[in-house]
Amino acid sequence: MTDRRALGAVESVFREEHGRLLALLVRQFGDLDLAEDVASEAIEAALQRWPLDGVPGEPVAWLLTVARRRAVDRLRRDRAYAARLALLLAETRGQASAPADSARGDIPDERLRLFFACCHPALAVEAQTALTLRCLGGLSTVQVARAFLVPEATMAQRIVRAKRKIRDARIPFRVPAAEELADRLPAVLRVIYLIFTEGYAAATGEDLLQVELCQEAIRLARILHQLLRQDPETTGLLALMLLVDARRPARIGPTGELVGFEAQDRGLWDAERIAEGLALVPAALTGPRVGPYALQAAIAAVHAEAADVATTDWPQIVALYDLLDRAAPSPVVELNRAVAVAMRDGSQAGLDALDALDTDALRGYHLLPAARADLLRRLGRNTEAAEAYRAALELVGNDRERAYLQNRLEEL
DSSP states (O other): OOHHHHHHHHHHHHHHHHHHHHHHHHHHHOOHHHHHHHHHHHHHHHHHHHHHHOOOSSHHHHHHHHHHHHHHHHHHHOHHHHHHHHHHHHHHHHHOOHHHHHHHHHSOOHHHHHHHHHOOTTSOHHHHHHHHHHHTSOOOHHHHHHHHTSOHHHHHHHHHHHHHHHHHTTOOOOOOOGGGHHHHHHHHHHHHHHHHHHHHSOSSBSOSOOHHHHHHHHHHHHHHHHHOTTOHHHHHHHHHHHHHHTTGGGSBOTTSOBOOGGGOOGGGSOHHHHHHHHHHHHHHTOSSSOOHHHHHHHHHHHHHHOSSSTTSOHHHHHHHHHHHHHHSOOHHHHHHHHHHHHHHHOHHHHHHHHHTSOGGGGTTOTHHHHHHHHHHHHTTOHHHHHHHHHHHHHHOOBHHHHHHHHHHHHHO
């Protein structure tokens, strides 16, 4: 096997199975830092051995075996580390009572179990989400930072602080008891959705899509929905991802270029995914309080039911965004609402709505100047549009999106 093929095999296994590998190691040893270190050492060993010996038939099992051996060796060498780890394991065993074991049986997926374990209430919600995305979701620090609209250095510090708090407070990695799941569910749903979002629109790199991330997020959401069918937000999240993922075949053109939403061939949208998602929306919208995922699913449903952009019920979409802004206010929601206002009331109305946004909160988010550029272009204000496209090009990280914006700029 050539070095290049071996490297590709290691990268593929790492990308697709890193989260599960880490989950298994954390569950066994109870320490996230140790699990990350020995997982990295196992990957390094694979890069050395697989070019010589070939890729094993069970690559994940091979990596897990090597990682476990490295962990045992480290514990034997480091008495202080071993003592601290022994304390963690003792606490974990002490808390693994019958209710916790029952809860573990109710979550039939290793990675999903650890998602719930990482979302510990002792950590701030953003720290829970960032840590889980980075360590178990397979996202880089850059990708996690983009999801939170913060600089990479800020996110790196946030993750380090979360790990330090887990270590200093001796927070055990265990599946929470059944009565604790409801408090941790919102953070877990957020993690799954952010994994999907990164897969659907990659922050960096040559490829716009990371299909394996979309598929993994939908798989985890299906498991949660089977367990929690009565929870509207779990249902809403699954519906939202199915309806958005249905558009994926139309987002990429014949030569790999990004196809804008208005130009997509809706005949390429996945009809089965749309039907499944639409069937879930009514249940997601039930209950005393409609949540943000249910509202986003309702917006996606309006798009899915329209024949084209011109016949889309934009007044209903704006109304749904108004509800979403009250339920879960954010700068991105306001940006999306402004675009919908432009479709309902005209480009100038949309531009006015964009200009009213808190631009500081969206600093570094390339879609804000990109949206302004598009509306300015429609208004015939080409000089200003070109300036906005250049601003977006300075911020965009994905090569496909950069090429799309560059083409728009050249068309002016």
